Amino acid sequence: MKKIIFSLLSVFLFLGCVPNIEKQKVIKDTKIEQEFIEDLNSFQSVNLKLQNNWWRKFEDKQLNSLIENAIKNTPSLKALKQRYAKANSLVKMRKSANLPNIGFGADVSRQRFSENYIFPAPLGGNYYNLYQFGLNLDYEFDFWDKRASLIRASLNEALAQKAYIKVKELSVSTSIAKLYISLNYKNRELEQLQILKKITNEKHHILDKVHKLGLSNRKEINESGSSIEKINQKISDLRIEIEDIKRSIAIISGMMPSQMDKLEKTDIADDYKVFIPKDIHLDILSHRPEIAMQKYLLLSKSAYIKNAKAQFYPNISLNGLLNFTSFPWSSLFNHTSFAPLGAVAFSLPLFDAGKREANLNIKVSDYNEQVQLYNQSVIKAVNEVVNSLRKLELTKSNLKYQDEILKKKNKNLQIEKRIYEIGLNNKISYLNSKLLLQEEILKNISLKDKELNAQIDLIKALGGGYKSERIDVSHN
Structure with missing residues (x-):
């Protein structure tokens, strides 16, 4: 509750920062x-x-x-x-x-994964094909x-x-x-x-x-x-x-x-x-x-x-990703390859050197x-x-x-x-x-x-x- 009140106070404080203009x-x-x-x-x-x-x-x-x-x-x-x-x-x-920005992407890559990185054997040290398929959604609200x-x-x-x-x-x-x-x-x-x-x-x-x-x-x-x-x-x-x-x-x-x-x-x-x-x-x-x-x-x-x-x-934007990622092609569209992503971003401009x-x-x-x-x-x-x-x-x-x-x-x-x-x-x-x-x-x-x-x-x-x-x- 304190966090919500603090956020609202910050917003209202910010709203008072718009300079006066003379038309x-x-x-x-x-x-x-x-x-x-x-x-x-x-x-x-x-x-x-x-x-x-x-x-x-x-x-x-x-x-x-x-x-x-x-x-x-x-x-x-x-x-x-x-x-x-x-x-x-x-x-x-x-x-x-x-309108929301919807994009489609598909990617096929072949890569050798390092033996000295985060991927253990048998992934590390071998070549694999990586298949990716997804829909991306971006939308920024227009409150002001x-x-x-x-x-x-x-x-x-x-x-x-x-x-x-x-x-x-x-x-x-x-x-x-x-x-x-x-x-x-x-x-x-x-x-x-x-x-x-x-x-x-x-x-x-x-x-x-x-x-x-x-x-x-x-x-x-x-x-x-x-x-x-x-x-x-x-x-x-x-x-x-x-x-x-x-x-x-x-x-x-x-x-x-x-x-x-x-x-x-x-x-x-x-x-x-x-x-x-x-x-x-x-x-x-x-x-x-x-x-x-x-x-x-x-x-x-x-x-x-x-x-x-x-x-x-301030403003709020949404980002969503419906993604399928798989090493074998045959498993690309299985539910186990489904890797969705959702995000909400809050932007609050504070200092921009007077821009x-x-x-x-x-x-x-x-x-x-x-x-x-x-x-x-x-x-x-x-x-x-x-x-x-x-x-x-x-x-x-x-x-x-x-x-x-x-x-x-x-x-x-x-x-x-x-x-x-x-x-x-x-x-x-x-x-x-x-x-x-x-x-x-x-x-x-x-x-x-x-x-x-x-x-x-x-x-x-x-x-x-x-x-x-x-x-x-x-x-x-």
Whole structure:
């Protein structure tokens, strides 16, 4: 009885030897929600859920194919999927440690036994065959979650890898979409520049005729010719930009340059609008895959702290051996050759020169570092959402002003056309109005490009339709 009491007192005394640790705090969700209330509530949007395949709303089959093939076949994403498979294998390996370890062994040896050792004659001084056959059982109890914490750590690391795949998929899809949208509007700009060049050429020919009649000086013709060359320069620069965009799409999509040469004409729907769920600010971080990744890593680091603490506690392990040993083969499986063994081991770590405490401090530092990485990701996410919303609203305002300018320029063109048709003015004035309208059309195309790209930025900021389970890290 005294021995039992002494053992229990030793255990309780030992349990008090785990050092105190200081874990840092994550940013609270309520603080995050408050940052979003004003901006998200003022944003005019239909209360529809942002879907995973948001790009399909652009109604361009070629864009759908580019993004979906990239997500499926891009080598960089395939590499990440292999990392995820590796992480899952590690989870299975650590789970297997929770089960008893059973091993089978068989051994045949021939040996001469010494005459001057513990074996008497006729064993000593002669050669004999020794046959052994047995099953070995090892199991260590997990009273303090030492193994279970490692399993949780591995599981959360695997989930972090899975979320990271979504981070990269979102990056790939939004990058391709933005480039493709720009390609769409660059092609439209190219078409409008050709129209602008045609009008300028027409004006140039009229000025040339007027000059030959002696009704104008050479300056107007030179300025007109200079305008044509500037347009040619813009067309050339635009074609270079289009080729650069194609190459960028090819690199991100994991495609060869020859595949980009087969691209058909883009067909983006101009009326695309991003939809944001109402009250999304109440749970916005669950829609960001990189935040989910950081949360899973935080849970993993917390589990490693649990594992480090468990190493301070005592433990019990079992060992069993079902063994048959015999010199003659014919007697190996007789009951007289049966030599079972059973053992219970009690381990009580007492002194290790600070190794366990240093290990615990390392795990706490890893956790606190991850807290700061999580907090930084949250701050980045909040800023990206707010900035994307404001940028989109400003771009919409600019586009609205530009639409008004276009309407007025178009009205002026109709007036000039009417004046020209009734013979109150020459055609040059009418062509100048057409040129002014054409320049505003080009500005409108550029703003439309910016608007759709701003919507893609907002889609990325909102997580692109990603939805993770709500993960509570505030009490870890």
